[in-house]
Structures are given as structure tokens and as C-alpha cells.
Amino acid sequence: MTDVLVLGGTGWLSGRIAERWTDAGAAVTCLARGGREAPYGATLVVGDRDADDAYAPVGSRDWDEIVDVSSNPAHVASALDALADRTRHWTYISTLSVYATNDEPGADESADLLVLGDPGAEEDYGRAKVRAEASVRESLGFRAAIVRPGLIVGPGDPTDRFGYWVGRFALAADAEVLTPQATDRGAQVIDVDDLADFVQAIGRERWTGVVNAVGDPVDLDRLLADAREVAGHTGSVVPADDAWLESHGVAYWMGPRSLPLWLPADMPGFWTRSNTAYRLLGGRLRPVRDTLARTLADERERGLDRERRAGLTRDEERELLRDLLA
Structure with a gap:
């Protein structure tokens, strides 16, 4: 059986990703603060990612897939420190907001990213995701997928x-x-359920790289x-x-x-980012x-x-x- 850990798993997107994995027959564990239930069929482990021992309940076993949606670079870095050596594949959900400019129609995943400031300085959402992406690449190299959605929409x-x-x-x-x-x-929007399907699919295949997960303009x-x-x-x-x-x-x-x-x-x-890679990887756009x-x-x-x-x-x-x- 495939063992999947979703860091989160009770929120809007992360909960749907957990659902897709349970629907595929995986054993899914969700590490979250509590207060909301995990999706049906998944196991909830309550943990505060600000705590030093946040990952202790899930860090003593091996995982086939770990998914993280956090926009807090410190949380991403600490999760990688605790769990990078315990998983075969990692999917990090980033954002199109990491790109430095928005004036070039059709730009793809190779476009320049926002420049980071000094470590510890307060960062906006885009720069926080850039820093988190850097941690993922440094820790996991060719065992990670970085998914950059645009505007996620739907029920x-x-x-x-x-x-x-x-x-x-x-x-x-x-x-x-x-x-x-x-x-x-x-x-340029993407339906939350199309995105969840895609994240589960690339995790199943252990695809690695960076991909814009966006709809057609x-x-x-x-x-x-x-x-x-x-x-x-x-x-x-x-x-x-x-x-x-x-x-x-x-x-x-x-x-x-x-x-x-x-x-x-x-x-x-x-609103015109390239979604060629997403489509080539089989991403659905309803x-x-x-x-x-x-x-x-x-x-x-x-x-x-x-x-x-x-x-x-x-x-x-x-x-x-x-x-x-x-």
C-alpha cells in the first residue's frame, strides 16, 4: 500500500489532495493543528508546526509521498529537516506569485523569480514561497515536484x-x-478539483521538476x-x-x-502564463x-x-x- 503524508490535509486544497489519495487506495495521514476533521478514510495526527517536536509522530517511519502546501518558509524548512530522508517523493505546492515580473505574455517555468532579501526579514507571500521552493530543491533535489498554481477556484x-x-x-x-x-x-484559473487530481497523479508517478498548474487564458x-x-x-x-x-x-x-x-x-x-508543461503531463482543465x-x-x-x-x-x-x- 502507498503511504502518503499530507502536511495539512484538512484545508480547502490539501483536504482534496488527501481525498484523491484515499480514493486511490493509499494510506493517508494528515498532520494538522486540529479543529477540523481529516477527509474520510485519512488519519489525523494533531501537530503544531511551530513546535520543535511537530514531526515526531510522523518522523519515525518511511513515506512514499509527502505533500506540503505551507507558505511559511520556516515550516517548510523544518519539515524537510525532519522528513526529507524518510520519503521517496515530495510535492510542494507553490504559486505563480514567485515570478519577478508579470509583463511578459506566455512566460513559462524558466522565468525569473523574485529576489530574496536577507534571511529573517519579513517577506511577502511570493518571496516566502520562493524561499520555501529553495529549501525543497536544496534538500530533495531530483526527488521533488514543485507545482505553481495560479488562481485556484471552485466550490x-x-x-x-x-x-x-x-x-x-x-x-x-x-x-x-x-x-x-x-x-x-x-x-487564468484552475479548478480546485483539477489541481488535486494533478497533484495526486504526479505524486503517484514520482514526477520531478517545476510546473505551472494553470488554466487557459x-x-x-x-x-x-x-x-x-x-x-x-x-x-x-x-x-x-x-x-x-x-x-x-x-x-x-x-x-x-x-x-x-x-x-x-x-x-x-x-493571466497568460504558459500551461504547456501542465497539459503535457496530463493535467485536466474542465x-x-x-x-x-x-x-x-x-x-x-x-x-x-x-x-x-x-x-x-x-x-x-x-x-x-x-x-x-x-
Whole structure:
């Protein structure tokens, strides 16, 4: 039997990866802080990765596969110190945010990475993942796969970004919805279940290397039109240009008072990364409309008018629309 250790395994992506391994007949152990259950069929080992003995319960045996999703370089380094010699293969889930620039359309895995500062200095998300990747390569060499997803989407998304649009169109029904000007803008997403399938598959084959796990580039106006159609929205779509939105305190991409997925015009490379390697490795990309439909069902279950981590509240949107249409 294949023995798999998922460092995490109770979160959104890591839980799905653990599920894929249990579905494949593996004996799966999840090392996590506790508070959430491990997927059905997996064993939960409670451990705090800040503790010196965090890996003691899982460090005295051998593993066929270890998966880590952490963005904390210290956690990644300590896991490698404790477990690198105990596994046949390691998969580290990184991010497209490791790349130094986002202005080159079609850039592949060979593109330059962000430059690291002094060890111990506070680092942003991208640099933290760069440092973690470096630890993986140094410790494991040709026994590791580094997977760099773009925007992960689908049911259960804790960031609330992708689901904002299909949820907002559904909530608005026959009323107006505010959007950014979408010309020459786009998005590049990957369904969480497609990504989990891929991570399990390359772990099973013990593939080594670096791969961008991203979908095909989609024009933002096409994505918004699909979201609107899936949601059954019959009201007007009211676009605003960048300058107007910025002047009214609307943020790009994510977070409160934002329009999710909207990017500055000088970042075409962010949504056009090469996914050639992913496809050559057999990575699946389901139609975006399928993901939108699954996401809408999840948004309805969670509440279309709930408090969100990304996007405008409906009241904020109405106020902006009044100003824009005045």
C-alpha cells in the first residue's frame, strides 16, 4: 500500500489532495493543528508546526509521498529537516506569485523569480514561497515536484474571489451590476478539483521538476458574460474604467471593497502564463462554465448576501452605481 503524508490535509486544497489519495487506495495521514476533521478514510495526527517536536509522530517511519502546501518558509524548512530522508517523493505546492515580473505574455517555468532579501526579514507571500521552493530543491533535489498554481477556484473557495461574480449576478437578478472595463483584461484559473487530481497523479508517478498548474487564458469580458449567463442575470451590466474605480476607492484583484479578478492594465503576463508543461503531463482543465455552475451552487448554499472576504458589499455597489449613473 502507498503511504502518503499530507502536511495539512484538512484545508480547502490539501483536504482534496488527501481525498484523491484515499480514493486511490493509499494510506493517508494528515498532520494538522486540529479543529477540523481529516477527509474520510485519512488519519489525523494533531501537530503544531511551530513546535520543535511537530514531526515526531510522523518522523519515525518511511513515506512514499509527502505533500506540503505551507507558505511559511520556516515550516517548510523544518519539515524537510525532519522528513526529507524518510520519503521517496515530495510535492510542494507553490504559486505563480514567485515570478519577478508579470509583463511578459506566455512566460513559462524558466522565468525569473523574485529576489530574496536577507534571511529573517519579513517577506511577502511570493518571496516566502520562493524561499520555501529553495529549501525543497536544496534538500530533495531530483526527488521533488514543485507545482505553481495560479488562481485556484471552485466550490468552497475561502478567498471569495472567483465566486464573487457568479454570486453577484445571481444576487442582483434583474438589477444593475458594476463591472470593470474588461477590454484587454483576462483571468487564468484552475479548478480546485483539477489541481488535486494533478497533484495526486504526479505524486503517484514520482514526477520531478517545476510546473505551472494553470488554466487557459480567458478574456475577462468572456468570463463575466459566462458568469452572468450561468447565474441567469437579466439586469444591466454597468462598466467603469480604471481611473473612476481607483478614484472611488475600489481595489484590484481581491480583498474588501474590490472587484475580484480585475487587474491593472500593465500585468498581461499574470493571466497568460504558459500551461504547456501542465497539459503535457496530463493535467485536466474542465470548462470554465462547469466550474462557474459548481461555484454558483456553492455560493447559494453559503448565502449570496453573506459577508465576503473579497468584493463589494451590495450596498457599496449600489452607492457606486448611483455615483456612476448620476
